[in-house]
Amino acid sequence: QFSRQTAFKSLENLNKTRLKNYFLLTKEEQEEEMNKIYYKHVYYLLLISSQTISFIPFDSLDDQLFIEDHLDLFEIFIRRIDQRMPKESDGQRTLGIIGERILTFLWNLTDRIILIPILLRTNLAENTLKWIQQSDSLTEKSRRAFPSILQNIARHDQGAEKLNQFDAIEILKAYQQKKLEKTGSRKLLISMAIALLSTPEQLKDNKKGMNAVLNQLLQLVIDSFGSDRFRSDGIHVSEPLQVLVKLFVVDERTLDYILNHAETECSSNFVSTICLFIEIFLQFSDSLKQSDRVEQFTLIATTNVLWSISFLHYSKEEFLKNKLFIRTIKKINEDLDENDIIQQYKPKSMENIQQAIQGILHNLDFQQESTHSIQNRTGQKWIMISYCHENIDLCNEISKYLKNSIKDLNIWIDQTHTDGSVDLWESIAQGIEQSTAVLCFLSEEYFQSKSCRQEFVYANDSLKKPIVPILIKSFQPKGWLGYIRMTGLKYIRFKDENQLEEKKKGELLNTILALLSIKTDEPKESLSAPRPIDEIPSNSTNEIQRWFQSNRLSKDFYDLFQFETREELLDYAQLLFKDPERQMNIYDKIYSQKYHGKQMASHEFLRFTKALKQFVQADSSSISSTQVKSKICVLS
Incomplete structure (x- = not known):
């Protein structure tokens, strides 16, 4: 409370007409006797406000409105810095003590991320980008705040969007090339801002x-x-x-x-x-x-x-x-x-x-399993929809289309089936467990969401539910959503969210109808690519352990990886094949930690790699044979 009162009182004083006018005086005008009296007032008010502002959370609407009411003062601060920026590169210059105090205040104020949308209205983002481009001839002390202010702005999505409107990434990369920042943390700030943008x-x-x-x-x-x-x-x-x-x-x-x-x-x-x-x-x-x-x-x-x-x-x-x-x-x-x-x-x-x-x-x-009462849905047709909220309009349109096209179809979607008083993930898990199939709307936003990843992995890897991928626009599955999990799955792509092709809607409808005609207890393997029978007959831990034994791999080696499913083997295979030496180094460390300093035998790791390659090749051949028969696109 003390910090709040002190900071706000200081800003109120700085907002008085005579002091605001002082900021915009030229150097010569500030040296006039009648204006010298304002220097110390401005200096100490800026010092106090910049030090106390960082202790205020700004979580109340009143505090945010106070900042909004003083935007004209902040615009004067920006104009002051603009006036004092060097126009030519002719040696080291300074923005002066008042200028540096202003920048310290703006640095601490932008550290309150909740204020960024308000501060963007002062054009602080584009001005700071302009200043950092002109900072070659400034002293380290005078330019010190620029990277920090930009990184603070980039920490808010709206700030990042505004900065990107002015080619911030290229500007920051050019600033990096100048190598003006000497300390590691100052250099890192630029890299952090680029990553956020x-x-x-x-x-x-x-x-x-x-x-x-x-x-x-x-x-x-x-x-x-x-x-x-x-x-x-x-x-x-x-x-x-x-x-x-x-x-x-x-x-x-x-x-x-x-x-x-x-x-x-x-x-x-x-x-x-x-x-x-x-x-x-x-x-x-x-x-x-x-x-x-x-x-x-x-x-x-x-x-x-x-x-x-x-x-x-x-x-x-x-x-x-x-x-x-x-x-x-x-x-x-x-x-x-x-x-x-x-x-x-x-x-x-x-x-x-x-x-x-x-x-x-x-x-x-x-x-844990739900302790809440669940309606008996035996015999009912249920489709669970997994999507990212940025794609909600397409999701709702497809949901409405399916309901109108399939009699008695029940669709589980979080908009209508999550109860605020119940564990959110528990509700979603129930929806996945009780569904016949899961319809996944795959987009860049879906890929970046850990919640969506959780849903997909639980449905696909844990429960082996049939997955129907809908690819949005030009999105291509990658990373955790790439080859490992998508191979063999039939997909439908909608290139334009605002104008859905009737042919694609028909393909989706036929896919859903085919899934609903299959008994719910039928294993997933019958819906996609057949599995290589000779390699791993089932997903049980015992069968995977026997696979290790058949390839002359020790129990210690099996315990090192602790694969529980065939999918986990395939997941790891893709990582291994990209960089076998790196993976061997990683697991050599884990092996040493697990077995109290014992060194992993490199020849056994090479034997494991060779066996896994044979397994993946057999699996790929099996998948390829089924893709030719499909009338709908198949990811490969």
Whole structure:
């Protein structure tokens, strides 16, 4: 409350006409005797407001309206910086003490991410991009705030969208090439901003130097988490965590690198890195009961990071070892209030705290069967729809079309079947379990959503439900949604969401009708490609263990991977074939940890690789033979 009163009173004083006019005086005019009296007033008011503003959460509407009422003052600040920017590159110049104080204030104000949509109305985004292009001849102190302000703006989706309207990525890359920033953290800020502004395709194409950036990100998490107020060089621990959340969704290679290969000052490994993220989670686990929005955002970001890690089957053991973590995450899930979720801003790349926590619990096999009464649906025709909310209009149109075309068809969709008082994931899991088939609307947004991934993996991998993929526009399945899971599945593509082709709608209808005519207890294999019988007869653990034995692979080797299904074998095969040497190094470390320093035999890993190649080739041949017969497109 003291910080709020002090900051707001300082801004009210700065907003007085005489002081506002002072900001726009030329250097010569400010030196006039009658104007010198204002200098100290302005200096100390800026100093006090910039230091106290960072302690205000701005979660109340009144506080946000106060900032909105002072936008004209902030526009004068921007004009002041604009006037003092050097027009020519002729040596090191300074923006002056007042100019540097203004930039420090704007840096701290933009750190309150909830304010970004309001501050965008001052044209701060485009002006800061212009300033950073002109900053060659500024001293380090005078240009120091520019990367921080831009990175803060990029942390909000609306800010990122605004920056991208002015070619921010190219401007920041050009600034990187100038090598003006000397310290690691200042350089990293530019890389973090570029990552937040980039599309998934841009991030994947920008592989040069990515490992160095990932090393710095993890080191920044370590340094800031261990520092006062969880900040290192002015950067809060939540900032690198937010970037990691986006990178983990876009490219699973980054997750593998952070966990197994990242180079930090104190050597890190798979176990220590998971423990680090768990420690951060535990540190901020009570934040939902408090009013600090930065701490709440940190908890959301960390939980999203842990959710991404929990998709890796070999991480389960490390999570389960930490009893305090398990107790804490279960307790938060039980106590979570819906109001804790809807009031906290989060970017599109993150899921809310409830979805992330329930996703982790599901991946760790803690989600229990529903205790709620379920209507008996025996004999009824049910289709479950899995989609991302950005594609809701297409989803609703297809849903309406199917209902009108198929008598007595029941469609499970979250809009009508999720009860706010019931565990959200529990409701969705029920919908998947009780459906005859799952209709998945696949798009870039679907691919980036961990909630959608959870639904798809549970339906396809765990329950072996028939999947009907609808590909939206030009989207091509990739990553976790790519070849491994999509091979052999019949799909329908709608290129234009606003004008659906009747022929494609007919193909979809026929596909659904064919599925509904099959008894619900018929195995999935009859709906898609036949499995190579001689390789792995079933998905049981015993059969997989016998496959290892038949290929002369030891029990230690089988226990190292702990594959439970045929799909997991195929999943890992694609990773292995891309870079066998790298995978051997990864599992050599895991083997050593698991068997107390014992070294993995390289010849056994090579034998395993050869056997897996034979298995995949047999599987591919079997799938190819069925694709020729299909009248509907098949992913290959």
